Amino acid sequence: MIRKITSTLLIVLAVSLATVGEVPPKYEFRAAWVATVNNIDWPSKPGLSIEKQKEEALALLDLMAENGLNAVIFQLRPTADSFYPSQLEPWSRYLTGTPGKDPGYDPLKFWIDEAHKRKLEFHAWINPFRIAQKATEELSSSSIVFQHPEWVVEYGGKLYFNPALDETRQFIAAVVRDILQRYDIDAIHCDDYFYPYPVAGVPFPDAADFAQNPRHFGPDQLADWRRNNVDLTIQLLSKTIKETKPWVKFGISPFGVWRNNDQDPRGSMTRAGVTNYDDLYADILKWLEQGWIDYITPQLYWQIGHPAADYLSLIDWWSQNAFQRDVYIGLGLYRIDAKSATEEWTRPDQMPQQIRLTRTTPNIKGSSLYSVKHLKRNLLGLQDSLQNKLFATPALTPQMPWIDPATPQSPRKLKKRGRKLKWKKPSFNNPMDEAIRYIVYKTPAGKKPDLNDPRSIYTITNEQHLKLDRRKGKRRPYDFRVTALGKLNNESRATKAKTLKY
Known part of the structure; x- marks a missing residue:
């Protein structure tokens, strides 16, 4: 314990010394998530007029530009629905309050155009398997689930596409292909929801699927079979993206812990109650190692010194497991609160230190803030630090030579x-x-x-x-x-x- 505290103090001291005369890097990912599920960030509530929705969108985009960001990660498919006109999925309930109801304009095109005007990359955030936040909620009559009820699994009071079926994987790939072909996006982005977070004492209902189509897995390899189902989805999405628009990036924002080191010697020095590998069946390291994805944004929403998931320990672990792909750290902007019960989140220097650590840790090339609406509130002076110090100069999103090693000719x-x-x-x-x-x-x-x-x-x-x-x-x-x-x-x-x- 003494060794850990000493190490933490030394690292924080090194970061503090690095702030003297600091010049932000020229290449750095600086993003914010715009969550639309449950109207977390945008629109503020369903049923707003077109003018009000646009007004709110422009305010958020201006906020990002003013604070020196260079990318927006926009959730355009939160629950097998869409924030754009689609022949494959219905309009989202979060726009109008009624699933399937046309809002009267194309929100996705508006967001893309306005983001690019502000020199912000546009990362199209989709949730592959989630269908409904409540199994009892009304769905649009045009939803694919009424054509293929056999694709649907209910778990924990929610509806999901069954990850075990090739048909669901092909459908998700078709949705991605449609987005790529019709819109000028810079990346496809998936979050941490693959198999759902486990409900205590409730097994995921896929025993019959496993028995019917185990592929090459034995009876005691259910977990490996599930991971393979997700592997096949990620591999297919990667292939779809690169065949359709080779320059479009593919990123994943996983839960912050791959595995604990008491489960696997390759794991991090953490004691997380949930992990990607064991509970969400997402083998992130394999996807990086195989080159199926271009970047990861692990959600490290914990403070420096957290007893079970220390930010310092985790940022170092992810830097050592980048496999020559980009790592951007997901930062918990929502945690900052002068009244927080966690002392570290009441300190103005907590988030600046976390951002500076992304610059002093090898292989870490930027960060993303969760979520954008929190930039509007009092963050203990963080906005001032972003605008005048941390993000005071323009930055380009990092190059990706494995996608494109060539450079354009001079003007x-x-x-x-x-x-x-x-x-x-x-x-x-x-x-x-x-x-x-x-x-x-x-x-x-x-x-x-x-x-x-x-x-x-x-x-x-x-x-x-x-x-x-x-x-x-x-x-x-x-x-x-x-x-x-x-x-x-x-x-x-x-x-x-x-x-x-x-």
């Missing part, structure tokens, strides 16, 4: 006129190499630029022109250069400088 024909810069889009041979955004760098005239320093970034833009802000006082000469960004944020070489007084 062409950079010209200046007064306070205006203009350039042309570079040519490309395939969609993976297309330039979709541009970085404009500003450095003192004649000074050699450091393009790895985000403080040199004047702006990131989707346009091929820029009008500099008008400034009062004496103007000085600055060199402006432009680079092109590909779909995975691979960056071209910079153009030659154009000197403007600014």
